[in-house]
Amino acid sequence: xxxxxxxxxxxxxxxxxxxxxxxxxxxxxxxxxxxxxxxxxxxxxxxxxxxxxxxxxxxxxxxxxxxxxxxxxxxxxxxxxxxxxxxxxxxxxxxxxxxxxxxxxxxxxxxxxxxx
Amino acid sequence: xxxxxxxxxxxxxxxxxxxxxxxxxxxxxxxxxxxxxxxxxxxxxxxxxxxxxxxxxxxxxxxxxxxxxxxxxxxxxxxxxxxxxxxxxxxxxxxxxxxxxxxxxxxxxxxxxxxxxxxxxxxxxxxxxxxxxxxxxxxxxxxxxxxxxxxxxxxxxxxxxxxxxxxxxxxxxxxxxxxxxxxxxxxxxxxxxxxxxxxxxxxxxxxxxxxxxxxxxxxxxxxxxxxxxxxxxxxxxxxxxxxxxxxxxxxxxxxxxxxxxxxxxxxxxxxxxxxxxxxxxxxxxxxxxxxxxxxxxxxxxxxxxxxxxxxxxxxxxxxxxxxxxxxxxxxxxxxxxxxxxxxxxxxxxxxxxxxxxxxxxxxxxxxxxxxxxxxxxxxxxxxxxxxxxxxxxxxxxxxxxxxxxxxxxxxx
Numbered sequence: 001x002x003x004x005x006x007x008x009x010x011x012x013x014x015x016x017x018x019x020x021x022x023x024x025x026x027x028x029x030x031x032x033x034x035x036x037x038x039x040x041x042x043x044x045x046x047x048x049x050x051x052x053x054x055x056x057x058x059x060x061x062x063x064x065x066x067x068x069x070x071x072x073x074x075x076x077x078x079x080x081x082x083x084x085x086x087x088x089x090x091x092x093x094x095x096x097x098x099x100x101x102x103x104x105x106x107x108x109x110x111x112x113x114x115x116x
Numbered sequence: 117x118x119x120x121x122x123x124x125x126x127x128x129x130x131x132x133x134x135x136x137x138x139x140x141x142x143x144x145x146x147x148x149x150x151x152x153x154x155x156x157x158x159x160x161x162x163x164x165x166x167x168x169x170x171x172x173x174x175x176x177x178x179x180x181x182x183x184x185x186x187x188x189x190x191x192x193x194x195x196x197x198x199x200x201x202x203x204x205x206x207x208x209x210x211x212x213x214x215x216x217x218x219x220x221x222x223x224x225x226x227x228x229x230x231x232x233x234x235x236x237x238x239x240x241x242x243x244x245x246x247x248x249x250x251x252x253x254x255x256x257x258x259x260x261x262x263x264x265x266x267x268x269x270x271x272x273x274x275x276x277x278x279x280x281x282x283x284x285x286x287x288x289x290x291x292x293x294x295x296x297x298x299x300x301x302x303x304x305x306x307x308x309x310x311x312x313x314x315x316x317x318x319x320x321x322x323x324x325x326x327x328x329x330x331x332x333x334x335x336x337x338x339x340x341x342x343x344x345x346x347x348x349x350x351x352x353x354x355x356x357x358x359x360x361x362x363x364x365x366x367x368x369x370x371x372x373x374x375x376x377x378x379x380x381x382x383x384x385x386x387x388x389x390x391x392x393x394x395x396x397x398x399x400x401x402x403x404x405x406x407x408x409x410x411x412x413x414x415x416x417x418x419x420x421x422x423x424x425x426x427x428x429x430x431x432x433x434x435x436x437x438x439x440x441x442x443x444x445x446x447x448x449x450x451x452x453x454x455x456x457x458x459x460x461x462x463x464x465x466x467x468x469x470x471x472x473x474x475x476x477x478x479x480x481x482x483x484x485x486x487x488x489x490x491x492x493x494x495x496x497x498x499x500x501x502x503x504x505x506x507x508x509x510x511x512x513x514x515x516x517x518x519x520x521x522x523x524x525x526x527x528x
């Protein structure tokens with residue numbers, strides 16, 4: 001099954017070059033390596049802040065653009081990880097290994113499966 | 117499942133308990149549950165949806181069972197920590213115990229469609245999120261087991277302490293919980309908390325008959341007719357507890373069971389109870405634990421000492437009727453009758469089962485009369501043999517929990 005992990009950080013990303021940023025980078029490199037070795041990793045990336053978002057709607061054939069995210073939420077949605085593994089228990093284990101789980105929250109969202 | 121249980125009761129004495137009682141019960145229940153589902157499907161579309169939402173055998177086939185048993189896997193799946201805690205209990209009763217949705221709804225005082233909806237939602241989550249029918253591996257066992265034990269404990273408490281209304285005891289739920297506890301103790305024999313939970317349920321349930329009068333009124337522990345206690349359950353519970361404590365890994369269920377064991381002794385050793393609550397506070401550091409310790413301290417060292425602990429907890433427990441009842445009793449015992457009556461009234465303002473309401477009203481009218489005597493604390497002649505047995509097991513507990521003894525020392 002495929003699971004999308006939405007990464008909600010408690011605080012914005014640390015400034016590049018600081019010891020915190022280096023530690024975070026190392027922690028992510030280790031988590032990414034472990035997921036790669038286990039053969040579950042599909043994608044894992046931080047995102048630009050929501051201030052860089054553009055929201056698109058098409059109404060009556062006309063494209064409407066809004067500066068900013070689609071939904072204003074308190075949490076900082078800062079990145080995503082996409083894995084494929086056997087079931088929820090395995091997915092939750094990987095979620096707990098992500099650095100964001102210890103300094104924020106990780107929402108584990110299963111992919112929709114077409115019933116056979 | 118009641119059908120299956122009735123069958124089990126008629127069969128076991130002749131054939132002996134099957135080596136895997138849960139599997140046997142579930143196996144029988146599943147067969148009967150299918151009949152039931154077919155019948156329900158005709159009248160309750162929601163329940164039919166619940167049946168459809170159940171994971172298919174293909175979903176369940178992946179993975180090897182480390183603990184060996186499909187039925188155990190079923191319990192772990194129903195009590196998965198990713199499910200809503202209330203849904204876990206409902207699912208366990210529906211899918212493991214085979215209770216009908218209507219029965220579960222009645223036990224939890226919610227309308228049947230609400231309970232059906234809760235079950236549908238939980239089963240859908242199991243399917244959509246990829247929760248597997250699979251026992252957890254060794255490393256995950258403690259965490260996953262905690263959720264299972266909690267669910268079984270809550271099923272029992274729901275049966276033992278109905279939230280509102282005339283039914284103080286819902287025997288079916290108590291029996292289902294004990295049956296689950298027994299099955300778990302058989303399937304997971306090396307986890308002392310499993311045996312601790314079963315011991316706790318047995319020692320508490322042993323007093324079920326004696327807790328209410330024929331008129332349905334609540335009878336306090338000290339006033340209960342010990343002849344109506346179930347000696348077999350007490351013997352089994354204390355023996356289980358003794359074996360569990362010998363493993364040397366005490367946990368909250370073993371401690372609660374040890375406290376329950378103190379209460380079935382002919383004379384309660386309140387110092388011991390206070391020490392056990394002190395030890396329990398390390399596992400469950402809540403205001404309720406502390407309030408219970410306060411009562412035990414009051415019984416061991418005098419009401420004023422206990423009252424001081426209780427009063428320090430007031431703001432955190434204002435919505436808990438038992439807090440006001442305990443405070444009222446201790447106020448009464450220190451001669452502060454008017455404050456005691458006020459505290460009883462505070463308890464009456466909160467939702468309580470009918471027998472407890474009646475009890476509190478009696479208490480208030482007793483205290484309102486001049487020269488009211490203290491609450492009676494009848495001492496019953498106990499079964500001497502039983503006393504020795506309980507004492508022996510508690511001696512083990514005392515040695516194991518040596519640290520606990522020092523905790524009450526500060527007041528004495």
